[in-house]
Amino acid sequence: MGLLSKKDAKLITDPLADNNPITIQVLGICSALAITAQLKASIVMAVSVLFVLGIGNVVISLLRNIIPSKIRIIVQLVVVAALVIIVDQVLKAFSYELSKTLSVFVGLIITNCIIMGRFEAFALGNGPWKSFLDGIGNALGYGVILIIVGFFRELLGSGTLLGFKVLGDPIEKTGLYAIGYENNGFMLLSPMALIVVGIIIWVQRSRNKALIED
Amino acid sequence: MENRTDKNSYTILFAIAMVVIVGALLAFTASSLSPKISENMRIEKQQNILYAMGVNNNDAGSAVFVDTKEAPELFSKYITKQEVITNGNVSEDDQAYLIDLKKDKAAAGGDAAKRNLPLFIGEKDGKTFYIVPIYGKGLWDAIWGYVSMNENMVIQGAYFDHKGETPGLGANIKERFFMDDFIGEHLLDANGNFKGVDVAKGNADPTNEDKTDNEVDAIAGATITGNGVSAMIKSDLKLYKPYFDNLKNN
Numbered sequence: 001m002g003l004l005s006k007k008d009a010k011l012i013t014d015p016l017a018d019n020n021p022i023t024i025q026v027l028g029i030c031s032a033l034a035i036t037a038q039l040k041a042s043i044v045m046a047v048s049v050l051f052v053l054g055i056g057n058v059v060i061s062l063l064r065n066i067i068p069s070k071i072r073i074i075v076q077l078v079v080v081a082a083l084v085i086i087v088d089q090v091l092k093a094f095s096y097e098l099s100k101t102l103s104v105f106v107g108l109i110i111t112n113c114i115i116m117g118r119f120e121a122f123a124l125g126n127g128p129w130k131s132f133l134d135g136i137g138n139a140l141g142y143g144v145i146l147i148i149v150g151f152f153r154e155l156l157g158s159g160t161l162l163g164f165k166v167l168g169d170p171i172e173k174t175g176l177y178a179i180g181y182e183n184n185g186f187m188l189l190s191p192m193a194l195i196v197v198g199i200i201i202w203v204q205r206s207r208n209k210a211l212i213e214d
Numbered sequence: 215m216e217n218r219t220d221k222n223s224y225t226i227l228f229a230i231a232m233v234v235i236v237g238a239l240l241a242f243t244a245s246s247l248s249p250k251i252s253e254n255m256r257i258e259k260q261q262n263i264l265y266a267m268g269v270n271n272n273d274a275g276s277a278v279f280v281d282t283k284e285a286p287e288l289f290s291k292y293i294t295k296q297e298v299i300t301n302g303n304v305s306e307d308d309q310a311y312l313i314d315l316k317k318d319k320a321a322a323g324g325d326a327a328k329r330n331l332p333l334f335i336g337e338k339d340g341k342t343f344y345i346v347p348i349y350g351k352g353l354w355d356a357i358w359g360y361v362s363m364n365e366n367m368v369i370q371g372a373y374f375d376h377k378g379e380t381p382g383l384g385a386n387i388k389e390r391f392f393m394d395d396f397i398g399e400h401l402l403d404a405n406g407n408f409k410g411v412d413v414a415k416g417n418a419d420p421t422n423e424d425k426t427d428n429e430v431d432a433i434a435g436a437t438i439t440g441n442g443v444s445a446m447i448k449s450d451l452k453l454y455k456p457y458f459d460n461l462k463n464n
Contacts, residue, residue, distance in 0.1 A: 035381060037380070037381045037382030037383070038381045038382050041381045065219075066219065066228070067219070067228070068219045068220065068224055068225040068228050068229075069219060069220060070220070070225050071225055071228070071229060074229075075228075075232060078232060078233075078236055082236045082239065082240060085240055085243075086239075086240070086243050089243050089244055089247050089251070090247065092247070092251045092254065093247040093250040093251050093254070094250070096251075096254040096258065096282075153382075154382070157382065158382065163276065171391075185434055185435060188382045188383060188435060189435065
């Protein structure tokens with residue numbers, strides 16, 4: 001972090017912990033529910049949001065003095081949508097396999113409220129470099145939660161991680177399954193994502209009492 | 215600054231400029247990348263078809279296509295003939311694999327006689343495979359696949375794919391544990407009538423040893439996607455029944 005001043009570094013570290021977009025600001029819950037049944041999908045989503053939010057924040061920040069305030073939300077939406085479509089097209093042309101995994105989530109990136117939230121709350125009032133750091137920080141904070149939730153849901157729901165059978169084979173009855181362990185299929189359904197997020201919020205707030213509201 | 219950007223005329227000009235710039239940017243990206251994208255899709259179709267006839271790089275648990283670079287060569291090696299069936303008339307067409315089932319279905323408007331039905335004939339290790347593409351809808355969006363059969367309409371291999379089924383649930387139709395269940399299943403019943411293969415819940419035969427029960431075991435939590443698979447097998451493969459009847463009679 002030698003490159004960054006203390007203030008700038010806080011832009012990245014804050015959203016990772018005490019100002020996390022999902023667990024504290026409760027934004028971006030919809031995609032956290034929808035795509036975290038598998039770890040791989042969570043990682044892909046985290047990386048795509050990192051890209052879109054990093055670049056989008058810079059674009060909005062550069063335009064912040066010329067965007068008419070009456071249509072600023074529309075302008076923000078156009079920037080996100082254009083970025084996402086370009087990413088999707090480039091992936092389809094140069095990394096077709098990856099794009100097939102990603103394509104499901106393209107719509108979800110556009111509707112991700114964290115992105116619009118950061119444009120509106122930060123990029124419109126700050127310079128490009130700060131906005132870039134803010135975008136990266138928030139995307140990382142979002143991604144960390146996504147990956148934690150994805151990790152537990154795939155591990156407990158399917159007994160795999162990134163598709164590898166880490167707990168043994170449920171059909172051949174090897175590993176943990178040999179002693180009677182069963183996958184919890186409920187973990188794969190959306191409500192469990194909410195409960196896992198809830199547990200993360202609980203753990204975080206019990207470690208830092210300042211976060212508890214009256 | 216504040217005043218200028220608040221004016222209606224400025225807002226309208228900004229909106230127009232934005233639309234023109236973004237529109238041009240997207241149009242440029244799309245048109246400059248589209249040849250590469252359609253090439254990727256063409257090769258993927260070849261990989262799908264080869265996969266269904268058992269030409270693939272599968273490892274222990276997961277479905278792996280043949281290498282992208284080798285696909286065109288392997289495709290011309292294994293697929294010996296491509297045909298299109300229109301209202302019972304069979305004609306040869308080496309571009310048959312490029313037929314877009316969705317468009318063709320829409321153009322025919324439910325009239326089976328107007329359909330252009332593609333069929334690919336593959337040869338491997340002295341066996342003949344009849345490979346047919348299918349197309350239907352799952353829970354969220356389109357699902358499709360390729361089924362290879364022998365001359366008795368017994369499934370030799372299947373590949374399924376989807377546009378937007380739920381990860382971990384419906385999306386598992388493209389996993390091997392599901393697709394491999396179809397291998398050996400009979401599409402005809404004991405009397406030789408077309409019955410299809412049902413993705414069945416409460417299946418009495420979960421390890422799928424009975425290949426003539428016209429059923430494979432469903433995926434828990436993916437009922438509607440599974441029903442979609444049953445439906446597209448039933449509706450699309452049925453159209454090929456006369457072709458196979460002819461095959462036997464000749």
